[in-house]
Amino acid sequence: MATYLTTVRKNDPKLNYLLVGGGLLLLLIIVLFGAAMLGAERLPLFDLTEQQRSILFDIRLPRILLGACVGASLAVAGAGLQSLLRNPLAEPYLLGVSNGAALGTMLAFVYFQSFEWARPLLAFAGAGAATVAVYRMARSRTGMNVERLVLSGVIVTTFLSSVIVMLTTLLDAAKLRSFTFWLLGDLSQSTMNGVYISCGALLVGTLVMTSQAKALNLMMVGERDAFDFGVEVGRVRLLVFGAASLVVGAAVAASGSVGYVGLIVPHLVRLTVGTDNRYVIPFSAIVGGIFVVFADTVARTAIAPRELPVGAITALIGAPLFIYLLRKN
């Protein structure tokens, strides 16, 4: 596939990417429609009663749209961070960004429950702090190597996890249950407000990330190379870290930790269209949306009327798929 695309690309590159992009968008629309048709309640296609309209527009659609935003956000953050850190294994969850956001959200959950913006704001702050911490730990005088990076990510992730576990002892039984469910990745608390916040963050984040795509193409093969060829490395790093924290913060505040999206989606996209970030980043957004909406549809319907956390489904699909891809290459 990759060779096919790049071979024809010489003849008219943009047309082919346009085709792939168009095809993915079409697939996203189909998946969105399919998800809107499926749910714990069966809805007729036409002539909905007032109650059925309410189920569709107040409950199901916000959740589907938020799922798409969350998936897109995590995939975009994954694609950007991977290129920036020259590591195909970099992922918001692995790097502690998700856990930073989770800790921020949890603080909002415990101390600022009444303030609606506290969750996304603290999640963003937490994501940013975790990113900077991992980056500084991974960076030595001789530059940054991949092993140090992954190790720092694991250290920060486990550290934040234990802080979260410690904080859960402050919660009473009822809060603990809802928090645990949220921590596993849960989209059931979707509102249109959540969709607006998440979509806004996604839009800004993706634009910033895509604007740096050409620079990331150079960063991907070497930070020093990028510097030599005219990339303001520090500025790109700041923008990409900022954009990743923004989208991951918004996504985690809305849905908890949905794992594996940021890891396998950019991976799959690169297998299909090559490594050029001008395509990888926006295409990852679309594929990430498709992936999470699909996974959440399973979560909503598999044991209806009860529900599963969506994070369990993404991990269930993502982990074996990732191992397969890893072995294949």
Add this chain to the structure above:
Amino acid sequence: MLEVRDITVRYDTREILRDVSLTLQSGQMIALVGANGAGKTTLIRAMNGTLPLSAGRIELDGRPIAGLSRREIAQRIAVVAQENETRFPVTVIDFVLAGRFASGKAFGWETARDLEFAENALQSCDLDGYHDRLMDHLSGGERQRVVLARALAAGSMTLLLDEPTANLDLSHQAMMFRLVRKRCADCGCSAVVITHDLNLAAEFADEIVMLKDGKIAAKGTPAEVLIAENVIHAFGVDVLLDRHPVSGNVRVTSVF
């Protein structure tokens, strides 16, 4: 024109370069030689504005390099660094096109001109038909040529090359030097090449700069620099010097 004036570079307290000066005129090709750890790579990185100077200054076309943006520098100077590896399956053409970063817009797509530069660069590095090969599937020598092609594609007037021939076979070593030499002659470009091959340096360079422990040990035409005294001083080995039977340039042979 790139002018290095009395620069000193330190890492912490260690002095890597001390009072180094040299001038790279347009059309000129300078070979930078010296033992391992003499400061060759550091000098090239400093000339590119990448390292902070402890003393001295570097001017690019009459303007201090410290005052230029990365983009402005990259438009004028292209670097072939020592090899690095990528973990992503980047295609050769994507890799080479990335060299056009400073010449094009910060975002958007490549223009026909960008593609033309990339094509020409690939061709001149003997890389026809490599477009869609993946960087991580190439041999060391092939990769080195792609890295050179990327620098050529940038279209800048000055090339700084750090051991570009390290992994190349005999014919590609010569190709490399001939290519750089020709560019200097044709478009008034200039180049600094780090090499351990004193014979290639003697054959192609206008000037040889010999570094020893961060200081310039000798500087001048190949005939002036490559004398027994200098070589023994810089490298600590005994050599035999004579004339190349075909070109008539200096020839250096180690004596074991």
Add this chain to the structure above:
Amino acid sequence: MRNSLKLSAILILAAAVMGACRGSTVAPNAADAPKHEPRAVTDDMGRRVTVPAAVTRVVSLAPSVTEMIFAVGAGDRLVGVTTFCNYPEQARSIAKIGDTMTPNMETIVALRPDVVFVSSASQLEGFTKLLEQNGIAVYVIDPQSLPDLYGKSLRQLGTLFDKYDDASRLADSLERRHRDICRITNGCAGRAEGGTGPAAVRVFVQVSREPLFTVGRSSFLSQVIRDAGGILATENVETAFPKLSKETASALNPEVLILSDSEDNKEPNDAFKNAPAVKNGRVYRVNADLISRPGPRLIDALEQIAMDLHPEKFR
């Protein structure tokens, strides 16, 4: 000077005598205990549990159990309770051994209890082995319904603590109150007999607002709601505490909403905004501790819910 010396001497002597006295009052008890053989009792899961003749030090691993022990008049024998045990007020001042799922075994063993009370099979599996290795009996109190509670659990507790009369009085009173409610609501026919009469009100119990948790058929609340003259709107959901799809919740159209009253469960979930319960103002808050603990106060919950469901019958 000499006087004060004399005073000190007297005080010291008095202290020594008092200490000796206290020692001597303890001694007969300790000496008595071995006289009676240990006895075997049956717990709620039908296990035979061997306990000392006089059970004087016990630990409770569930708030409902703590309430029962206090209710049968044996609260003074509790030497350890969970952090969730907040009723009655005296329970708060008893040593804490952790929460229900992660009690601290060292703390429990150090308290040297005769019996540790657990409330569920999962707790039994998790903690029994270690406790029994330390010679501590584990007793399960797990009533599945109100009749279970007053017919079996409380009376057995009475036997165990040698408080049979207190326990019987309490059980009889619970039984009387239960029958009174049944008479009024006519709702206690029981599941086996095909459920409740035509007056049954469809009730949704909202355990937490976000994410939306409720109760299903396996919960003891299912029967409580029936007794109160209602029926769970989620009666066909098997799990005891399921997280429910909001779509389903919205389509259930409950006539009454019961909110387990806690800080973030004060309002109905948005999924109910068109439900008859919300439109007709039939949303009731019941103390979360009352409806989440199958203990003696469950009868209070039943009475309150019955009155909420059928206010006309209680005039």
